Amino acid sequence: MSDQPTAAERFLNGILPENPVYRQLLGMCPVLAVTSGMKPAITMAGATAFVLIMSNTLVSLIRGLLKPHLRILVFTLTIATFVTIADRFLAAFMYDMSKQLGPYVPLIIVNCLIISRAEICASKQKLGTAVADAVGMSLGFALALASIATVREILGSGTWFGIDVLGSGWPAWGIMVLPPGAFLTLGLLLGGAEWFGKRRAAKAS
Amino acid sequence: METVSSLILIFIGAALINNFVLHYFVGICPFLGVSRRVDTAFGMGLAVTFVITIASFLSWVFTYYILRPGAPLPLWVWNVMGGAEGATVDLSVLSYIMYIFVIASSVQFVEMYVRKFQPKLYESFGVFLPLITTNCAILFACLEIMKHLQDPTQLWGLHEALVLAIGGGVGFTIAISLMAGIREELDLADVPEALKGAGIALIVAGIMAMAFMGFTGVDRGVEQALMALIGR
């Protein structure tokens, strides 16, 4: 057990080195769908963080009781419950945002990131490490969402968080808030992340 | 005849205009992961269509009779147990859990069927068949059906739900097969190192999404043509 990563390592891992979107390529559906503006992107990041942290907490607490062939069932049940809670919470207290995010909040259930963290980390390590892992991954996910949303919102509407930043002289690139803009932005940013990663690896060696 | 025309519109909407992959961004993981060769991509598309149809059928049945606000079965149980008259029973908070288990069961069922009757296909799929459970497209179809079963004055029948599911699956198959065809060609092209793999695939997807945006308004034209055909 001592060769498993520590809590601090798990936490830092999740932000950049094993970033859920840029390195692991998980959870692309919400990343493309809700990043047309910063507000929905951050709301989605918050909802995912809630589900991930609660799910890792619960799974880590009951990890001694999990039977190997039933564990996926337990993970799925846990995640679905927390997503329902998050969805209801949003519908009650942030109704307009809930309508804008639409079906993408329940789609957190099939976000491979959460079930993979439960499988890889929470079911094998103690509570503190699992929570650190969840928080780190959530921050990494939020970082990815924010980076794409920033590009799309500024180029596509000239605003950031709804605040006008480019002035009326900028002809808004409508395509950026539409589906093609999402794919192109993510593809180019992924390429950028790859390039940075390779340069750092080349410098290290 | 109006029902048929609305079904055609739902199908075209789900398959082309609001393509599940290129418009709603669901099913991206297999779209990027299994689109290297056209034959595997097409097989994956058909498997997803199969699973979506079964899962949507079960979802519709469960949602219509049990999970929507004012559903008949819980109301009957409530009355049998002596509950207050005129109450509305709303079990929709259990919807997501129900859907994910319906999907997992459908995938399990399809897996057993394929393993028994098409063993070679089963082997070529490998781990991707159980991974269909985490395919956003199927849960998305179930959520769309749930959305149309909320308002008691405008309920979708089973036929509309199935047409949406099949349309979505067909749209997914079209998108993934097109992507596979393009990527087979891309293998011979000079792609920058950093963009190889997911990067260039996403850029291609963006251009495909732009192309599919050209389908906007097709349903209006089809609707007008159908209306003219039945003489209205």
Next chain:
Amino acid sequence: MSDLPENTTEQAENVSMPPAVNGEAPGDGMAPGDAAADSASSLPEKKSYIGQAWLVILLAFCFGGGLAFVQTTLGPKIAENKRNETYSVIPTLVPGADQESTEELVVQGADGRDVRVYKAFSTAGEHLGWVIPARGQGFADVIEILVGQDASLETITGMYVLAQKETPGLGDFIRGEEFQSHFAGIPALPPLEVVKADPTETNEILALTGATISSESVTNIVNATIANLREVLATRAGSNAPE
């Protein structure tokens, strides 16, 4: 040997599922699990499925209780939010109407389908007008609107776009104040028409630049709804005392 799992589970419940502790007595959820766990250790292999599944069954009970709690506390708030979406616009669509005095009715239109309409009253109980939800195909996707009419059904008092997915920057201006103001205070008949030059007749609506089809779609929806419900709404007019 069987004590350890039970204690850990209780801990798990109390630490991570506070809603469950409030929503259901832990004793109820535990009892079947206890019995099953005990029987599993003493019965032959084939009974072990239930024994192995006791955790899933227990979690199902806990989560069910938690979700029931969430639904009981948050359900009313969500229903109120949904209701407010329509109700908060009623005073704008039918000038002088009081939001709280509104009545909901389900009527059958000329096409045979049921429609839920809202009857707008003033605070004094006078029937001021109708607010009718309508939907139809727009350029990109379905457009959902609310049409306001006065009590005599002669005038359109307003139009409000609830949901649309038209082209950003072009068609989505249908939800802007300017386009919606075209519909305020014009006669309901003859049917409205969309024109590209400045309107000369009272039933002409100026199209949005670059979004003729979106403008036409909204106008068609308004016309269709008015025609569909004209007869049945005329029979339901009048001042009922609101509750």
